[in-house]
Amino acid sequence: MTGLADSLELRECCPHLVMVIGKGGVGKTTVAILIALELSRKGKTLLLSLDPARHIVKYLGLSREDLEEIEGGVHVKYVSVEKEVEKITSKYADLIRYLMPSLSVLNLDSVVDVVKYSPGVEEEVLLRKLEEALGSSYHYVVVDTPPTGVTIRTLILPRLYLMWLDRLIEIRERIVSLRYVIARTTGRKVDVRDRALLKLYEMRSEFKNLDSALSSESRSSYVIVATPEPLPMYELRETYEFLKKKLGVEPSLLVLNKVLPEELAAKLGVLDMQRSYLEELKSFGVSCAVIEHLGRPTESIHDIKALRGRVRVFK
Ligand SMILES: Nc1ncnc2c1ncn2[C@@H]1O[C@H](COP(=O)(O)OP(=O)(O)OP(=O)(O)O)[C@@H](O)[C@H]1O
Ligand SMILES: [Mg+2]
Incomplete structure (x- = not known):
């Protein structure tokens, strides 16, 4: 029988991300589990849940939230966004202390407390998790994503950062060269290495790599799920447009889930x-x-497995 993962043209390059995207409640988690179970027959597979609703923990009856192995050898990891936000904001405070020691007069810990509630922080956390996944030793990482808006903003974040970084690098280079000229004219010794500028170069190369991995068909595949209803279908079209026009990738698979048997659909007047x-x-x-x-x-992994006999794939 043809499976869902058969239609994903996965290349040799490892690890490969499979992002499962769609409106709330359409079956992203269910489809992500089905795909992960199939892929685990081909290689070491991680099912990464970035969904704050934690449904995956319930469906799979997980006892721990960190990393657990389920049937079929799939590793499942649930990421608690709140915990990760704490870690990331403190990491940035440390970075600022290192780069700009003069700023330590400010109480950076109180800044961290405010920053963690800022818009965009959740996306930053999710992006870091995708980056970790791309650098992991798994062959496949299937990602159960949060609501579409958050996912889309996360995927485009490297491009946004790159725009900022180009501008910041330009400004910092100007500062460094002015410092150099002043030092030369006043006869002082100059250190041409600038910690902040080096960090900016490092970040630029990191985000370039991340952006190209997320928009390369050999590193990432996108699956969009909808149910046969107006709003989920609207979101599928919007996501398709975003992936194609903004990210520059063609989704690999579109899934219509919870399709009713024709007889029942006709009775309910939704067949057309x-x-x-x-x-x-x-x-x-x-x-x-x-x-x-x-x-x-579906209430358990057994129910989800039972769906395998109800999948029809059209190439
Ligand atoms: N083919 C199916 N047949 C019956 N029930 C299904 C099917 N697919 C999903 N469900 C049920 O629909 C509900 C939503 O599914 P699921 O949690 O996979 O969606 P989701 O898109 O991940 O939702 P959320 O956005 O809340 O994370 C669940 O109760 C699930 O058991
Ligand atoms: Mg879900």
């Missing part, structure tokens, strides 16, 4: 809508799949 959404999905020209509704909500 369901059919037209499936036709629309096929018209994107990429692989797509349909997962039938189980008839009740």
Whole structure:
């Protein structure tokens, strides 16, 4: 039987990220688990949950939240965004202390307390987790993503940082060269190495690598999930446009989940809508799949596995 992961053209380059994106409740976690179970037959697989709702912990009956192995040899890791925000903001405070010792007169710990509630911090945490995953020893990392808006902002973050970094580097280079000229004219010794400038160069190269990994088909695949309803389908189109036009990648797989058997759909008066959404999905020209509704909500890993017999893939 053709599986969901068969339609992902995964290349040799390791590790490979599979990002599962979609509107809340459409079945991202369910699809991520199904894909991870399939991929684990081909290589060492991590299922990384970045979803603050922690549903994965419940579905898989996990006892711990850090790293656990489930059936099929899949490793599952749930990331607590709040805990990571603490770590990252303190790391930045340390960096500022190192680069600008003169700023230690400010109480940086109180700055950290405010920064952790700032917009964008969650995206920064998620980006760091994707970076870690790309540098891990897994062959595949399947990512169960947070709400679409957060995911999209995370994926575009390296480009935003690069715009800022280019500008900051320009300013810092000017400062360093002015310092040099002043020192030369006053006959003082100059150290041409500037910690802040070196750090900026390092960050620029880091974000360039990250941006190219996230937008390269050999390193990352994107799966968009929707249910046959107007809002999830709207979000699927928006996500497709974003990936294609802004990130420059073609999604690998579009999934229509919780599709009702035709007889039942006809009885409920939604058959035409369901059919037209499936036709629309096929018209994107990429692989797509349909997962039938189980008839009740999936409640355990066994229910999720039972969905495998209800998957139809269209190339
Ligand atoms: N094919 C299916 N048949 C029956 N129930 C399903 C199916 N797919 C998902 N579900 C159920 O739908 C609900 C949402 O699924 P899931 O948690 O996978 O979605 P999600 O997109 O990850 O949601 P969230 O945005 O809240 O994280 C769950 O109760 C799940 O058990
Ligand atoms: Mg989920």
